[in-house]
Amino acid sequence: MNLLTCQHNKPVIISAFTDEEVELRLHEYGVCKGSSVKRLSKAPFSGPILLETEVSKVAIRRKHAKHILVT
Amino acid sequence: MSSFRIALIGNANVGKSTLFNRLCGLKQKTGNYPGVTVDKKKGSFIHDSHVIELIDLPGFNSLNPTSLDEELVYQFLMSDKDKVDQIVFVANALDLKKSLYLFTQLRDLGFPIAVAINFSDIASKKGILIDANQLSIDLGVPVVLLSARKGEGVETLKDAMINVPPVKEVDLSHFAKPEIHDKIKHEAKNGENLYISFLSLAKKNKSYRIKESILRYQFITAILKNAYSVNKDKATDFTSKLDRILLHQVGGYVVLMAILFLVFQCVFWLATYPMDWIDAGMGELKDFTASSLPQGALNDLLVGGVLEGLGGVVIFIPQIAILFFLFSLLEESGYMNRAVYLLDSSMQKIGMSGKSVVPLVSSFACAVPSIMATRTIQNRKERLITILVAPLITCSARIPVYTVIIAIIIPNETWGGFNLQGLVLLGMYLLGVFTTVIAALVFKFIIKGKYKSFFIIEMPDYLIPSIGNVLLSMWSNTKSFVLNAGKIIVAVTIIIFVLQSNGNGKFNGVEEAVSKRTEWTPDQKEYAIKTIKEENSFLAIGGKAIEPVLIPLGYDWKVGVGVIASIAAREVFVGTMLVVYGDRDLEDDLLIADHLGQQINANTGKRTFNFATGISLLLFYAFSLQCMSTIAVTYKETKSLKWTSIQFLYMTVLAYITALIAYQTLS
Numbered sequence: 001m002n003l004l005t006c007q008h009n010k011p012v013i014i015s016a017f018t019d020e021e022v023e024l025r026l027h028e029y030g031v032c033k034g035s036s037v038k039r040l041s042k043a044p045f046s047g048p049i050l051l052e053t054e055v056s057k058v059a060i061r062r063k064h065a066k067h068i069l070v071t
Numbered sequence: 072m073s074s075f076r077i078a079l080i081g082n083a084n085v086g087k088s089t090l091f092n093r094l095c096g097l098k099q100k101t102g103n104y105p106g107v108t109v110d111k112k113k114g115s116f117i118h119d120s121h122v123i124e125l126i127d128l129p130g131f132n133s134l135n136p137t138s139l140d141e142e143l144v145y146q147f148l149m150s151d152k153d154k155v156d157q158i159v160f161v162a163n164a165l166d167l168k169k170s171l172y173l174f175t176q177l178r179d180l181g182f183p184i185a186v187a188i189n190f191s192d193i194a195s196k197k198g199i200l201i202d203a204n205q206l207s208i209d210l211g212v213p214v215v216l217l218s219a220r221k222g223e224g225v226e227t228l229k230d231a232m233i234n235v236p237p238v239k240e241v242d243l244s245h246f247a248k249p250e251i252h253d254k255i256k257h258e259a260k261n262g263e264n265l266y267i268s269f270l271s272l273a274k275k276n277k278s279y280r281i282k283e284s285i286l287r288y289q290f291i292t293a294i295l296k297n298a299y300s301v302n303k304d305k306a307t308d309f310t311s312k313l314d315r316i317l318l319h320q321v322g323g324y325v326v327l328m329a330i331l332f333l334v335f336q337c338v339f340w341l342a343t344y345p346m347d348w349i350d351a352g353m354g355e356l357k358d359f360t361a362s363s364l365p366q367g368a369l370n371d372l373l374v375g376g377v378l379e380g381l382g383g384v385v386i387f388i389p390q391i392a393i394l395f396f397l398f399s400l401l402e403e404s405g406y407m408n409r410a411v412y413l414l415d416s417s418m419q420k421i422g423m424s425g426k427s428v429v430p431l432v433s434s435f436a437c438a439v440p441s442i443m444a445t446r447t448i449q450n451r452k453e454r455l456i457t458i459l460v461a462p463l464i465t466c467s468a469r470i471p472v473y474t475v476i477i478a479i480i481i482p483n484e485t486w487g488g489f490n491l492q493g494l495v496l497l498g499m500y501l502l503g504v505f506t507t508v509i510a511a512l513v514f515k516f517i518i519k520g521k522y523k524s525f526f527i528i529e530m531p532d533y534l535i536p537s538i539g540n541v542l543l544s545m546w547s548n549t550k551s552f553v554l555n556a557g558k559i560i561v562a563v564t565i566i567i568f569v570l571q572s573n574g575n576g577k578f579n580g581v582e583e584a585v586s587k588r589t590e591w592t593p594d595q596k597e598y599a600i601k602t603i604k605e606e607n608s609f610l611a612i613g614g615k616a617i618e619p620v621l622i623p624l625g626y627d628w629k630v631g632v633g634v635i636a637s638i639a640a641r642e643v644f645v646g647t648m649l650v651v652y653g654d655r656d657l658e659d660d661l662l663i664a665d666h667l668g669q670q671i672n673a674n675t676g677k678r679t680f681n682f683a684t685g686i687s688l689l690l691f692y693a694f695s696l697q698c699m700s701t702i703a704v705t706y707k708e709t710k711s712l713k714w715t716s717i718q719f720l721y722m723t724v725l726a727y728i729t730a731l732i733a734y735q736t737l738s
Contacts, residue, residue: 020277025525027284028132030169040311044320047416048425048526055168057310057530059412061419064525 081161083130380564422515480685695726
């Protein structure tokens with residue numbers, strides 16, 4: 001399961017990243033393997049998704065979100 | 072008296088510029104949209120007999136730059152030439168964990184640092200408790216809680232800035248696994264900082280960076296356990312409640328469109344009144360100057376050249392100021408990031424990014440700050456496309472040209488309850504947006520992207536804008552526009568005036584030749600002098616040289632002079648036409664339109680500004696890159712003569728072809 005397919009508005013734990021660049025960029029925002037995140041919303045027309053992390057809210061594109069595996 | 076050179080550094084949206092204004096009292100741009108500080112700004116103040124020079128840098132996330140503004144800071148920090156004595160690190164009390172990530176990197180670079188934790192007042196309301204003393208002990212640097220907006224804690228920070236302790240030795244275990252410690256030490260030559268050596272190793276091995284971030288966050292989490300806590304009973308989340316409306320799948324777009332509609336209504340409706348006052352004031356000033364100075368060349372130059380040119384600039388101050396005021400309100404409130412989120416997918420389809428929205432919307436005011444604002448776009452291709460198409464958006468400099476030409480060729484009637492001239496003006500705005508989309512699509516397929524695109528944007532908490540910051544932002548932007556455009560316009564108007572007031576032998580000897588014609592009446596003599604001077608001035612000679620290129624578009628040499636003169640800046644066109652057609656006393660757009668509407672094209676015998684030439688001119692100005700400042704800033708930002716030339720050429724060719732087709736079809 002990845003961040004695109006996980007349940008909306010439910011906290012999930014990041015289990016792995018399948019892209020190094022995505023992992024590195026999200027680390028800068030405090031989002032690492034083991035972090036708890038919540039997908040708050042998806043922008044229409046295949047737009048970005050809004051994530052609530054332990055420290056802030058960030059928006060990332062869907063093509064990056066699918067590289068974030070969660071449990 | 073000792074002096075310090077201090078850099079103000081932090082993530083985006085942490086209030087660096089607001090703190091900079093508090094400390095230095097300088098007028099400069101601040102905001103809540105990442106990248107508002109598009110270049111480094113300097114200021115200074117004296118505290119306790121110490122002179123402190125402060126440098127405000129763009130916000131960034133880590134020492135791994137992904138966009139031009141981040142690259143600027145990185146280069147600045149690494150440069151020996153710009154070396155600073157110490158850093159004031161501005162952290163966000165609402166997002167302390169992320170802020171401390173960058174702090175630890177800067178500390179390991181060997182900079183003495185004082186930490187200023189901003190938004191502590193808001194954090195307290197949200198139930199966030201920060202123990203500054205404990206944090207100071209754990210981090211080994213002075214830590215001050217403050218609210219830059221309210222000015223709370225600023226004096227304590229000043230004291231801390233002059234008492235920063237020396238740097239401790241770099242602890243490799245904060246960023247590197249033990250197995251590469253020897254490799255790092257081996258890489259460090261001639262006593263080089265160990266973290267700089269690590270950064271050069273990490274460039275070749277991305278996994279080092281990933282491990283670095285994990286280690287740093289472990290360290291930060293451990294520290295925050297002692298110094299940071301959240302009382303969830305006190306926490307309120309106004310931002311989440313508001314986001315449910317502003318980021319709603321349907322409601323979000325309705326609100327966005329309503330906000331943009333309101334912004335433009337304010338710009339065009341509210342600005343009418345101060346524009347009328349300025350108009351009247353400039354008329355009075357010209358009358359006063361004309362009557363106070365003796366008649367002659369100086370009087371003509373001041374009234375017909377300098378004041379004419381100045382009038383063309385100052386008339387737009389209200390529109391520009393209102394636009395910048397409203398943008399600044401949106402930036403300060405945190406709404407701009409929501410607009411970026413909502414529009415990212417649409418922008419991606421045409422080769423740009425959600426982050427292109429802010430520069431493109433800024434283009435409605437002026438393409439120059441808009442192109443500079445593209446620095447926040449990480450992806451090179453998306454940034455380049457935004458730069459290339461931004462000047463197609465209808466900027467405020469086109470307004471005087473459109474207003475006058477529309478008033479000449481479109482009747483002042485209502486159509487379906489709407490003013491016809493207003494509808495045509497709206498049509499020109501829509502044409503600008505439509506062409507921007509088409510041009511972006513074309514460039515999307517032409518330009519090959521070199522870098523992988525990564526889009527991430529933080530949604531800051533909504534804040535009530537500080538009116539002081541909004542006004543400072545409006546002032547500095549408006550001042551910059553007026554000074555930059557004003558210099559060009561006044562210079563060009565004076566050059567046009569001088570070229571028109573001097574000429575060849577016939578020009579200089581016309582009075583003597585006409586005076587011998589005793590059979591002519593005084594009126595006939597005056598008409599002859601005026602006509603011969605007009606035809607033999609240096610301006611006419613130059614204009615006639617380029618006339619063959621412009622005849623197919625329906626322009627005679629006089630209009631051609633206006634087109635060429637306005638290569639420097641579009642808004643020069645109307646002032647040049649008034650100088651060329653010899654009525655410098657007209658200020659009101661309708662009077663200008665009446666006067667220009669009566670002019671006759673010597674080649675065709677028809678009115679110079681008929682429907683066909685009017686539409687041709689409107690299209691020419693919609694698409695041509697008549698702005699030296701835009702050309703210069705494109706070159707500065709792309710550092711490429713190739714892309715600067717491509718932008719100028721594609722817009723000029725597009726302008727010429729559409730104007731040609733329009734004239735040939737309609738005439």
